[in-house]
Amino acid sequence: MNNYPPLLLVDDEQHILLSYTTMLRTEGIEKIFTLNDSREVIPLLEKKSIPLVVLDLNMPHISGAELLDKIKLDFPHVAVIFITAINDLETAVECMKKGALDYLVKPVENSRFISSVKKALELSSLREEVSSLRHHILSLRQHLLSDRLEHEDAFSTILTQNKKMRAIFHYIETVAESLEPILIMGETGVGKELVSKAIYDISSFKGKFLAVNVAGLDDTMFSDTLFGHKKGAYTGADKNREGLIVKASGGTLLLDEIGNLNDMSQIKLLRLIEDGTYYPLGSDKPEKSNARIIAATNRDLHRLVPAMKFREDLYYRLCSIQIQIPPLRERLDDIPLLVDHFLDISARSLKKKKPTPPIELIPLLSSYFFPGNIRELKAMVFDAVAKHRSGVLSLKSFKEYIKNKSEYVDSTISFNNTGAPGMPDISGRFPTLKEIDTFLVSEALKRSNGNQGIAASMLGITRQALNSRLKRTKKEQ
Structure with missing residues (x-):
């Protein structure tokens, strides 16, 4: 027996509904809804998925012609067949123009009625199959082309459509569960902390995520900040204090600007990474930590090692998992996305209407070097929105900023034997x-x-x- 989709019969005469129902069921069409009140048609279509409605033209309350208009407006996928005693060519043509699939005149032959209904139901089934197949193909194509991530939400704070960044996201999903330390490298303002937060969100290290900038910390401050101290460790240490490594227990500790860490602190960090032990200030008893370490830097550690500015053993311990975030000038396709986002948050922060950027803005910004990367772009957009009054956003502040920065670069740039970039x-x-x-x-x-x-x-x-x-x-x- 054929598995036909459901249909709805609508007629104000009950005996006609019974006759049509019997006729259709003898042909294997079992899923039939019937209504003798035309006012109930639209509410039923809102509740049920019914691809075909067979209705009379002349009915009390709401006519078949009125129902046709409503159905085609609200349910364009639903087919409509008219069965009526009105044998008028002009009426039939008008109904077909409005979207009726067929127009049958009573008394209609059984074979003609059954053929018309089956054709409509088979056409509906075919459309459903094609739609399902198209959806499946599009989903598969989107998955293959978009290189779908398993944890898309974890990267929602990093606005990008750049292929390099997407590749980094996939790598992050691979290494996020590793117990090894992770080294994130990239110029200032590229979003190293956002990337480290995404690593934390994906991982199973569900303790706290804490971040500390270690640049400029002497060894005592570094040890006190990370490892804490015991009472009496130094003047003013009147009670025990836990360090960040304890507060990040079972979680993740981000050490930013690791390339600026002094030599003694590097030794202590190496011990922490190697065997998970550390000494709070004023204590000779080692303590254990299970916090995962992420280190970030805007310096080239590989070049610092031969210059004796970074310990080689610590470098090799950190570099087993490396993430190099590209600068904004290598992600030019992200500039329109970022500009729109920064225009939005700047306007909301300043309680202004979001301005419309001129079409020249993106090419202008794409020509700039962006030494401060995304952080610099954000500041540029905020400044422009702050100065904005009405109409299209002015290029003036952007041009002045770039001109001033270019003059600074011109005064500091040096040329070597390889020539200038580009x-x-x-x-x-x-x-x-x-x-x-x-x-x-x-x-x-x-x-x-x-x-x-x-x-x-x-x-x-x-x-x-x-x-x-x-x-x-x-x-x-």
Whole structure:
């Protein structure tokens, strides 16, 4: 027996409903709802998934034509078949134009009625199968293309659509349960603490997550902060105090700016990582810790080791699990997402309406080096929103900021034998000034997505001067 989907019969005459029901059930169509009051049709469709309605045209309360309009408005997937005594071509055409699947005139032949209903139900089943298959294919495609994460929520605070960052998220999901220490590297402002918090959220280390910046701490302050002290350990230590390593028991302790840690503190940290032991100040009795250590730094530890500024044994103990967060200039596809987010939170913080950014803003920001990365971008957007009055957000504050920063970079930058970043290789034939000029203009236009105003700002010249150069180059070609 065919497994037909359900249908609804609507007619104000009860004997007709009984006749149609009997006829359909003899053909294997079992799931049939009947109503003799047209006012009950819409409420039933809201409660039940019914793909086909067979109804009369002339009924008290609500006519079949009115029901058709409501059904097509609120339930466009539901098919409608009319069975009526009105043998009028104009009415039939009007109903079909409004979306009726068929228009049958009483008395209708049994075979014609059964054929029309079966066709509608089979078409509905086919649509459902196609929809289900399409949904399955789209879900599978999305999973494969989006490289779906198992713990998507854990990374919700890190706004990104960048492939490098997504790859880092997958790596984090792999190593989050490891007992080994984790080293997070990246320039200032890239979000190292957010990444460490995501590691904690995914892991089973459900004690507290605590973070401390160890830069500038001498050995005594480092030991007191991390390991605590016993009463009388030093002047003013009038009672025992637990260190962060105890408070983070069973959880995670983030040591930020680990590259600035002094040598004696590095030795104590190495002992903690190696065997989980430490000494509170004023105690000669070792204590144990089960806190997981995450270290973060904006310095290149690999280069600090040969310079004798970071212990080699500690470096190799930390680097078994490394996470290198790319700077914002390598995540340019994230800039529109971040700008929109910072515009939103800045506007809410300043109790202003969120301004509309100009289309030139993203190319302008994409041309900037961002030494302060995401933290710097956030400050730039907040400053612009604070100065904003109405209309489209002005580029003025962004341009002034970038210009001032560029002048600072120009005054501090040094060139080595390898040339400036992005410059053509001059190890062979020495380029002429004209060639360098052409290269710089071309590179500026490329980085600004063809925006001449932004390109001119990058080159440190006026837009008119850039136009003159472009016209001269065009004539010479």
